Amino acid sequence: MNDGQLATIAHAVGTPVYVYDAVLIRERYAALAAALTRRFPTHVHYAVKANSNLAILALLQGLGAGADIVSGGELFRVRAAGFAPGAVVFSGVGKTDEEIRDALAAGIGMINVESEAEAERVAALAAAAGCTARIGIRVNPDVLAETHPYTQTGAKGMKFGVPLDRVSVLARRVADHPHATLVCIGMHIGSQIIAGAPYRAGAERLASLVASLRADGITTLEAVDVGGGLGIAYHAGAAVLDPEDFADAVAPLHDATGLPILVEPGRYLVGPAGVLLTRVLFRKQAGGRDFAIADAGMNDLLRPSLYQAIHPIRVVGTAAGASPEEMDVVGPICETGDFLGLRRELAGATAGALLAIEAAGAYGFSMSSQYNSRRRPAEVLVDGDRWGVVRSRERLEDLTAGETATPRWRHEEEAA
Numbered sequence: 001m002n003d004g005q006l007a008t009i010a011h012a013v014g015t016p017v018y019v020y021d022a023v024l025i026r027e028r029y030a031a032l033a034a035a036l037t038r039r040f041p042t043h044v045h046y047a048v049k050a051n052s053n054l055a056i057l058a059l060l061q062g063l064g065a066g067a068d069i070v071s072g073g074e075l076f077r078v079r080a081a082g083f084a085p086g087a088v089v090f091s092g093v094g095k096t097d098e099e100i101r102d103a104l105a106a107g108i109g110m111i112n113v114e115s116e117a118e119a120e121r122v123a124a125l126a127a128a129a130g131c132t133a134r135i136g137i138r139v140n141p142d143v144l145a146e147t148h149p150y151t152q153t154g155a156k157g158m159k160f161g162v163p164l165d166r167v168s169v170l171a172r173r174v175a176d177h178p179h180a181t182l183v184c185i186g187m188h189i190g191s192q193i194i195a196g197a198p199y200r201a202g203a204e205r206l207a208s209l210v211a212s213l214r215a216d217g218i219t220t221l222e223a224v225d226v227g228g229g230l231g232i233a234y235h236a237g238a239a240v241l242d243p244e245d246f247a248d249a250v251a252p253l254h255d256a257t258g259l260p261i262l263v264e265p266g267r268y269l270v271g272p273a274g275v276l277l278t279r280v281l282f283r284k285q286a287g288g289r290d291f292a293i294a295d296a297g298m299n300d301l302l303r304p305s306l307y308q309a310i311h312p313i314r315v316v317g318t319a320a321g322a323s324p325e326e327m328d329v330v331g332p333i334c335e336t337g338d339f340l341g342l343r344r345e346l347a348g349a350t351a352g353a354l355l356a357i358e359a360a361g362a363y364g365f366s367m368s369s370q371y372n373s374r375r376r377p378a379e380v381l382v383d384g385d386r387w388g389v390v391r392s393r394e395r396l397e398d399l400t401a402g403e404t405a406t407p408r409w410r411h412e413e414e415a416a
């Protein structure tokens with residue numbers, strides 16, 4: 001995507017707008033798939049939560065990816081985008097009966113359970129539906145990945161996964177259930193991970209678990225799941241986890257078990273392929289600080305406020321001769337935590353200038369909200385020299401959809 005295209009899109013569609021690069025997503029998918037398949041048989045299941053726009057889903061489905069979902073809403077999306085239900089893995093720590101029933105009825109590829117109670121619920125609902133649930137157990141391997149505390153998920157005491165010492169009993173229970181088959185043992189240890197070591201440690205633990213389950217007579221395993229989490233560069237020169245190094249870290253799990261390795265990457269595939277375009281509304285000096293007040297805020301891109309994430313910011317088509325100035329790029333929302341970037345050196349970020357917030361393709365739009373009754377932004381897909389809107393900017397009417405100022409009041413007796 002070049003600056004000319006970005007300026008044209010901002011002019012035609014307005015700002016804020018997310019813009020995604022289809023070519024880069026294809027390249028990243030190909031690089032990851034090549035690194036993995038060189039080492040072991042693999043299934044790539046795109047983690048839909050990273051960016052769930054239908055056009056992105058359809059693009060990845062077309063490349064051969066399966067999907068990793070965490071809600072009934074994501075199941076609805078992946079089906080709408082053309083994924084076969086058998087190519088979908090259902091993860092997540094708290095699935096409702098309705099979600100489990102719908103997934104079973106669709107013929108979901110696998111449900112990753114995260115507790116004994118959930119496994120029992122899935123098996124019972126499968127029995128009621130007269131089908132057999134294909135179950136994976138997400139293990140908490142007690143591995144701490146060095147990343148933001150909010151995106152660590154594999155250490156003891158966290159809400160995710162089944163504790164290591166309880167997996168064998170649960171696996172036996174699933175294996176013995178007439179309406180369940182244990183098809184996978186897996187983990188997901190966190191997000192934005194830039195080192196191979198925690199994957200290697202987790203993979204070792206999964207390998208010994210698989211060995212002990214087999215020793216216990218369980219012969220139905222079809223794959224091992226090492227989750228997602230591969231980090232990306234949020235600034236020039238940042239350390240990242242190369243797909244080859246990731247493959248090296250988890251390959252021993254295949255070598256030890258002979259099983260294909262399932263991966264669930266989200267950010268790696270789409271993060272670098274998205275920018276959020278926003279226009280500077282005003283400049284302001286106050287208390288010795290210089291602010292560029294943009295028309296995008298924390299409702300559009302939450303990561304800086306939530307994780308203190310640092311996204312590269314640049315002026316699209318920098319004005320010749322402008323010299324860099326330090327400023328805070330902030331949004332219009334009534335929160336001091338509403339910022340897109342602090343103490344940034346930008347040249348030509350005058351009122352009306354177009355800013356590109358880079359590396360925003362993952363957990364950008366998908367974490368957006370209507371806070372402050374702001375309409376969620378438009379989304380555009382660029383593919384070489386063509387581009388198209390893949391989600392329109394919300395209308396004012398979308399803000400009040402489903403609401404009423406005049407409820408149909410119900411009374412205690414009626415509810416009972």
Ligand SMILES: Cc1ncc(COP(=O)(O)O)c(C=O)c1O
Nearest residue numbers: 047091191228229264265266267
């Ligand atoms: C179960 C599961 N798999 C995969 C992912 C994708 O992570 P990432 O986007 O870091 O690859 C997540 C993210 O939270 C997850 O919870």
